[in-house]
Amino acid sequence: MKWDHLVNDKRRRESGVTRYKSSDIRSAFENDYQRIVMSASFRRLQDKAQIFPLEKSDFVRTRLTHSIEVSTIAKSMGNMVTHKISEDNIDAEFTYEDAEKIPEILACTGLLHDMGNPPFGHFGEESIREWFKINLSKIKYNGKALDHLLTQQMKQDFLYFEGNAQVLRVVSKLHYLFDEYGLNLTHATLNSIIKYPVSSLHINKTQIKSKKLGYFYADEAIFKEVTSATGAFNHRHPLTFLLEVADDIAYLNADLEDGVKKRIVSIAQILREFEETPDHNWVTAAVYGELKKKNIRYAGQEESFIAQQWLASNVRGQLINRALEEFYKNYQAIMAGEFNQSLLEASEADQLVQILQNLSAKYIYTDPGVVESEMAGNKIISSLLDSYIPAVLYYDSPFPERFSAKDNRLLSLISDNYIGCYRKNAATEDEQMKLYLRLLLVTDFICSMTDSYAKDLYHKLNGLN
Structure with a gap:
């Protein structure tokens, strides 16, 4: 390249x-x-x-x-x-x-x-x-299950949706x-x-x-x-390797910082996670040592202040510098398309990354507020798919008589841009491709939603408002 x-x-x-x-x-x-x-x-x-x-x-x-x-x-x-x-x-x-x-x-x-x-x-x-894993084999179009009507790639686009x-x-x-x-x-x-x-x-x-x-x-x-x-x-x-590092650094730091601010995780718990990790390499040892120093130096301060200071002045810099070392070291392989690791995983900061990920997995991602939100989100998204996938099946199909007034009203809530995009891209396609594009129309619509809009629409469609 x-x-x-x-x-x-x-x-x-x-x-x-x-x-x-x-x-x-x-x-x-x-x-x-x-x-x-x-x-x-x-x-x-x-x-x-x-x-x-x-x-x-x-x-x-x-x-x-x-x-x-x-x-x-x-x-x-x-x-x-x-x-x-x-x-x-x-x-x-x-x-x-x-x-x-x-x-x-x-x-x-x-x-x-x-x-x-x-x-x-x-x-x-x-x-x-x-x-989709549950329903592709259950929902039928013109008497046949969707998983028998779509190509393997079409099905896997939904089964591995990203x-x-x-x-x-x-x-x-x-x-x-x-x-x-x-x-x-x-x-x-x-x-x-x-x-x-x-x-x-x-x-x-x-x-x-x-x-x-x-x-x-x-x-x-x-x-x-x-x-x-x-x-x-x-x-x-x-440049995708660098974008990936930036994303990883932002979420590793931010999730922990937000967790300390919300008192879900403490400085003592962070220190303990480091202490329970054997055989610190020099990066992990340096970052751990700085947190201990800051915890003493800023004793009496809000723990969120200590965490913020530590993450900004020590953790972030180590992650950036170690990742960039790998970028330079593997520059020729990256440019040849032959480098098959993330920069952080390949670097001396890998152990530090594991500790930060363990902290989030142990304390933050299991927080009741986070879990409750995820479960509510799952219910909302599943319900919207329950409503909208059947509604799009016979839209723009050879069977207009099966497209009901209820289906039409549901589709009227989808952005005109998205409907227009579907019609333009489906215009010259066969019925199999059109069916696939109609399923994508629904995932396009759901992915465009904010948390509040998805919740409000769920409530309205289920008569909860």
């Missing part, structure tokens, strides 16, 4: 009028950034929970604040990487123009990376997968800005958000690039177009 292709700032639809106006001095990626920030899909993230149920406290993160943090960390890492590559002459073909573009691309991808997630956190994705793959749909199709190209972002930005450049048929959890599906069958043409334009093809874009 070559940087001059990887940072391709062309768009799927170029506008010769607006792009080259002399009065517009923005770079293509600054333009991407503005389109993202001003989009409704980005604004909706303010009403989607990160981990904890949405509440009045401004301290606890939402998907919106998490995404801003990821964007900030990713951009900072991009600046560090470009400086290192240039100063140490790691890549003789790396240019000043490449260096200018990389931080801007990463700032955009940080904002985008969670835009496809359904309401109620990552458990929302699991709820969708579970529903918010990451949904991001590509949102920004390239569903978010109607001017036309059917969605936000019409640059090829480099689109490619960098594809964390897993494989279809649902090629999931292989032993390799980082294929742990999950990266695009739906309906979006395969877009995937091929974008990855051909950047020269990444079926390899991970190098």
